[in-house]
Every structure is written in C-alpha cells, then in structure tokens.
Amino acid sequence: MSTDKKPRQGKVILVTGSSGLVGKAIQKVAEEDPRPDERFVFISSKDADLTSAAETAALFEKHHPTHVIHLAAMVGGLFRNLKYNLDFWRNNSLMNDNVLHNAHLHDVEKVVSCLSTCIFPDKTTYPIDETMIHNGPPHDSNFGYAYAKRMIDVQNKGYFVQHKRRYTSVIPTNVFGPHDNFNLEDGHVIPGLMNKVYNAKKDGTPFTIWGTGAPLRQFIYSIDLARLFLWVLREYDEVDPIILSVGEEDEVSIKEVAENIIKAFNFTGEVIYDTSKSDGQFKKTASNAKLRKYLPDFKFTPLETAVKETVDWFTENYETARK
Ligand SMILES: NC(=O)c1ccc[n+]([C@@H]2O[C@H](COP(=O)([O-])OP(=O)(O)OC[C@H]3O[C@@H](n4cnc5c(N)ncnc54)[C@H](OP(=O)(O)O)[C@@H]3O)[C@@H](O)[C@H]2O)c1
Secondary structure (H helix, E strand, O other): OOOOOOOOOOOOEEEEOOOOOHHHHHHHHHHHOOOOOEEEOOOOOOOOOOHHHHHHHHHHHHOOOOEEEEEEOOOHHHHHHHHHHHHHHHHHHHHHHHHHHHHHOOOEEEEEEEHHHHOOOOOOOOOHHOOOOOOOOOOOHHHHHHHHHHHHHHHHHHHHHOOOOOOOOEEEEEOOOOOOEEOOOOOOHHHHHHHHHHHHHHHHHOOOEOOOOEEEEEEEEEHHHHHHHHHHHHHHOOOOOOEOOOOOOHHHHHHHHHHHHHHHHHOOOOOEEEEOOOOOOOOOOEEOOOHHOOOOOOOOOHHHHHHHHHHHOOOOOOOEEOO
C-alpha cells in the first residue's frame, strides 16, 4: 500500500474485506475495465483490524479515500452464528461504525455497504423487498449478525438526515464464485456441494445431498454482483438499500444446482438425496424489481456458466482454497 498525502485527484476507492469472495470479484471486474479517474485500494484484515477505532482511523489517514466499498464483516454459517451471536453483533457493529464514522470525518463522498437477505424478518410475506428490512425480528439463529447489518441502514439514514451524506447499502442474495469458502460445515450451499462432489469423484464414493433438493433459492454469481456493486458506486443515488439479485423467475432448486455441479465436474458416480435431513425453508424469494427499474437490460451470467467457472477455479486452486 502506498501513502497518499497529495491533494485528491480523481476517485480513490477503498474496498474493505477485499480478500473475500465478493472483494476478489470486485478486484477482477475493476481490473478488466479500468477507468482513468478511479484508483482502487484493496484491503483485508492484514492491513487494518476494522474493529479497532485506532487502526481504522490510521487506514483512512493513510489513503484519504473519496469512496468506500465496505465488505468487511464477520460472516459464517448456522452453527458459527448460533455459538457466537454476541461476537457477530459486536465485531460487525464496531467495524461498521468505525468505517462509516471515519468516512464522514474524511469527507468521503459515497460509501456502499453490504447487507444480506438473511437479515430480513423471520415472519414475512414474499417476495421480500427493500422496504421490509425492519418489519420484525430476524431469525433467532443469527440475531447478532442481522441486527448489526440492519443498523448500517439506520446509520446511513442518520448521516443523510444530519449531514446530507449519501451513504447507501446493497442487499445481495446467496453469492457464489471463485475464492468462496468451500468448507463443508461453515460454507454456503453451492461451495459445499462442489467440495462434496470433488471428494466423491476423488474417492469413488457417492455424492450425498442433504434433503430432497426441492427448496428454491436465488443465487448470484460473484462476478455479476461485482459489476452491480460498481454500478451502485458510480450511478445509484439513493440512501435506501437496493436488492442485488436475479429475478423471482430465476429461482432454482437445490437439485438443479447439484445437477449443474455434477455436469461441471463430469461426475458419473452415485447421487443420493438424504431425505432424513431437513430441507430448511422451502423458499425465501426476494424481489429485484427495484434493480430492474434502474437496469432493465442487465444480463446475469447463466447458472451453468457461473457454476462451471467456479468449479474450474476450485479444481485449479484446490490446495489453497478455503475448505
Ligand atoms: N457470501 C454471501 O453469500 C453473502 C451474501 C450476502 C451478503 N454478503 C456480505 O458480503 C460481504 C463480503 O462477504 P464475503 O462472502 O466476501 O465474505 P468473506 O469471503 O468471508 O470475506 C470477509 C472479508 O472481511 C474481512 N474481515 C473480517 N474481519 C475483519 C476485521 N476485523 N477487520 C478487517 N477486515 C475483516 C476479511 O479479511 P481477512 O481475509 O483478512 O480475514 C475478508 O476480506 C459481507 O459484508 C457479507 O456480509 C455475503
């Protein structure tokens, strides 16, 4: 990282959490389509622990960003959430407050933070939309994570009402892609299934999918999400959040996803649906109507292509991938 004490010329875009799934995708997309007036600074926890007020202040002092994409977060699956709800609340609240407060102190023009569809009320009507975030308690399993994320929206509103800042947030559905966490216990469904097929193929054992495969989900490829993130940074002018997702018509079953993964690996072994395991919620459809109002022609990568690219990345980077 270079020290930048000169007057600001063009945009300096600080991306927190850039060693993760979403951050790596933003890095790739930004490098593929560089803009002369934009300079990106990609940081991870090695550059600054954002739960520390002093380290966050030093980071902003060093880079003088004009824009911030705030991805850094303590994230995890069901079991980690159940065990560490307090840590999820504290670490994420601290990171979010440190980043937003320093952005304000340094006169940052725009901050785009990341919420998630899993922070929505547990009891709700479907499809969920951006106006429903605060309509009731989140699922009890991840209340710490969910409330910390919801408070970003409250804080963005506060910065607008009190200081006319245009700090905003996006709400992605389930993200997958290269650099994901492929851990079987703590990862999400797509990387978990990919790791299972990899092992089944290597060991000549059956590929077992938990549940019936019937539940429906909306998945977004990290590269598509990265393109949309940069559009939000450059063009979206609202303080209120926007859901970044494929449409309701593009919900797919876990079975369909599994079949795409099997094809991408060219796996010819036995496939078992272990119906003694719970399916979880059948669907939790989110509406992308707001996104479509702004970007009616945005083309999402077909699931088959996105799955194939992720499987190829995982196979090529198996030794170093998180798993
Ligand atoms: N993945 C999804 O399906 C999904 C869905 C909706 C929303 N999101 C949101 O998207 C954002 C990025 O998620 P992701 O899936 O890319 O997560 P990820 O791969 O786990 O990356 C998390 C990032 O946060 C950084 N980080 C964690 N603790 C930190 C700390 N104390 N100080 C500084 N940096 C810290 C990590 O840095 P190190 O690598 O150095 O630890 C890493 O770069 C998060 O805000 C998440 O809530 C993700």
